[in-house]
Amino acid sequence: MPDPVRKSPLLQYYEAIEQASADMLEAARVGNWDRVVKLEGACAVLISQLKHAADHQRQLACEEVQVKSRIMQRILRNDAEIRILAEPWLEDLDNMLVHPGHNVLH
Template sequence: MSTPLLNYYEAIERASEQMLEAARGGNWDQVVKLEGACAVLINQLKQAAATRELGADERQLKTRIMKRILVNDAEVRTLAEPWLEDLDQLLAGRPKMLH
């Protein structure tokens, strides 16, 4: 059974998985929306963590969850790079150059 603190980590992990699915589908509005939800969860986690520490087993599970979140985040960023480059070009008023 998960503890309240682990519930936050698990919720952040689920949101990161949903962000990755949205990024794979090119739904960047959904990615941004989920990123905002993650920020709220992270703030709630920080507040909850100020009054409680995880036990040894919980820390191991937290580490596994955090690794999965980081992998998801890295893939989202990789998928976002071309989109961000296009946006940068558009904002700079330069057409995308084909090589």
């Protein structure tokens, strides 16, 4: 659930990244790895935009730093769960690359 404080455009970037990470997690849960990869690209763009905006904006206020911290914790939890879900898929991919021609099914 997004935090109520939306004073800084920087927080809007963090919230957008959080939403993209939640969408990635949902896609990973259903095994839609193509969507995960596309959303990962969208996250990379948002992170780049955030870095650029951070160079040109004021520092976050204390309350905003707390909101940012909560958002970052949720993003990290999403990322950890995505990694756990991705492990079998990455192993299958690795096996296909190491042993071309062998079909690996789960």
